[in-house]
Amino acid sequence: MISVLIVDDSRTSRSILKDILERAGYKIAGEAINGKEAVEMYAKLLPDIVTMDITMPEMDGIEALRQIRQGYPDARIVMITAAGQKEKMLEAVKLGATEFVSKPFMEESVIDALEHCKKEMK
Numbered sequence: 529m530i531s532v533l534i535v536d537d538s539r540t541s542r543s544i545l546k547d548i549l550e551r552a553g554y555k556i557a558g559e560a561i562n563g564k565e566a567v568e569m570y571a572k573l574l575p576d577i578v579t580m581d582i583t584m585p586e587m588d589g590i591e592a593l594r595q596i597r598q599g600y601p602d603a604r605i606v607m608i609t610a611a612g613q614k615e616k617m618l619e620a621v622k623l624g625a626t627e628f629v630s631k632p633f634m635e636e637s638v639i640d641a642l643e644h645c646k647k648e649m650k
């Protein structure tokens with residue numbers, strides 16, 4: 529089973545993602561509520577895929593992406609974006625984000641992004 533770490537400061541977003549992913553047969557490795565927690569939990573859980581919100585308190589998703597990819601260059605990270613985040617998206621591309629999904633979530637886009645990550649796995 530492919531494991532996913534969900535990172536988002538919004539409880540509602542985490543819960544929607546969790547439902548979509550579980551229905552599609554993914555295992556939820558854990559949930560982090562900010563970038564700092566994400567970096568710590570990534571090292572502990574070594575999930576196959578991460579879904580990473582961008583705007584979060586303490587440490588945002590861009591910095592967490594940077595730190596995770598620094599330690600784990602093969603990490604597959606799907607960035608969760610909202611309207612008006614084009615610059616952040618470009619930064620995320622440079623830092624090695626695997627895929628992007630925009631809020632509000634559409635089930636099909638989420639699954640497509642995760643399927644793409646699966647193909648990148650060795």
Ligand SMILES: [Mg+2]
Nearest residue numbers: 537581583584
């Ligand atoms: Mg957020």
